[in-house]
Amino acid sequence: MKRILLLWISCMTVSMVAQTDSAGIKLRAFVSNIQAFNYIYPQEKVYLHFDNTGYFLDETIWFKAYVVGAEALTINPLSRVLHVELLTQEGVCVDSKILKIENGQAHGEFALNKDWRAGYYEVRAYTRMMLNYGEEILFSRVFPVWKAPEEEGDYSEKDMTEPYSSDLENIRKKAEKTDAVHLDFYPEGGNLIAGLRNRVAFRATGKSGENIDVSGVVLTADKTEIASFST
Numbered sequence: 001m002k003r004i005l006l007l008w009i010s011c012m013t014v015s016m017v018a019q020t021d022s023a024g025i026k027l028r029a030f031v032s033n034i035q036a037f038n039y040i041y042p043q044e045k046v047y048l049h050f051d052n053t054g055y056f057l058d059e060t061i062w063f064k065a066y067v068v069g070a071e072a073l074t075i076n077p078l079s080r081v082l083h084v085e086l087l088t089q090e091g092v093c094v095d096s097k098i099l100k101i102e103n104g105q106a107h108g109e110f111a112l113n114k115d116w117r118a119g120y121y122e123v124r125a126y127t128r129m130m131l132n133y134g135e136e137i138l139f140s141r142v143f144p145v146w147k148a149p150e151e152e153g154d155y156s157e158k159d160m161t162e163p164y165s166s167d168l169e170n171i172r173k174k175a176e177k178t179d180a181v182h183l184d185f186y187p188e189g190g191n192l193i194a195g196l197r198n199r200v201a202f203r204a205t206g207k208s209g210e211n212i213d214v215s216g217v218v219l220t221a222d223k224t225e226i227a228s229f230s231t
Contacts, residue, residue, distance in 0.1 A: 042078060043070035046125045046139040056155065057148040058114035061086070065099065065106040065125060075104035079127035086110045087122045094121075101127075118147045118160040180207035181214060204231055 044067060051062040065084070069076035079101060086095040094116065099106040110123070125139040147159040186201040204214040215230035 042076070042129075043133060043137070044068070044076050044079060044127050044130055045070045045073070045137075046082065046127065046130070048084070048123065048125050048139055048141065050123075050141070050143075054144045054146070054158075055112055056146050057112050057116055057118060059112050061110040061112065061123065061143070063108060063110075063123070065101075065108075067101050067104050067106070067127065079129055082106045082125060082127060084108060084123065084125045087124060088117075089120045089122070112145060114148045116145075118145055121145050181212065182206070183214075202229070 047066045047068075048063045049066070055061055063084070065082055067076060067079060067082060068074055069078075082097075082099045082101050084097040084099060085093050087093050095110050097108045097110075099108050112121075120142050122140060122142045130137055144158075144160065147161070149155055149157065182205045184203045184205075186203070188199040188201070192198050192200070204212050206212045211231075213231045216228070217225045218227040218229070219225055
């Protein structure tokens, strides 16, 4: 009985050691894969430090930027240029900066025009490399921006009664319907090549040469639909 018990304990020990070794191998492989990915596809992170948490029109947003490698959060020498944008709550970019990155840092400012409307403004910062991984990794922060005080130096009233509306001049208006449509085609490379997949750009204009919105399909000689398109 004692020998059977010792044999059972020995088998359990061997099994536990095997499971531990298997888990260790998987963990080392996982770490190795992460390190290989970070080496082949290095990523960056941007953080902006601001001088305030809210602003009034006619004030200046001052900021300092830090650009680091995403893996170890250390200074990353990959990018030399930082893009910083100031957007309204409608997504309209009203100002932008292109800053030189030195030793992982940059600094700049946005002057808030007193003629702008009060509302919530977004500051967005990124390097060109960060655009490869989607907008969700870009730095973004939203600030309340109140109307300029009526009396200089009196910041007791925080008025935001005229936020941005959707009728801004630089928002594209919906195109009117027209009976006259002219299409110009621009094959990639200059020519269509029979038997090969081609990418073709096109431009749609109306009777006065104005750009118009169109949609349609591409048909073969026997009326089989092979592609669709829209502006």
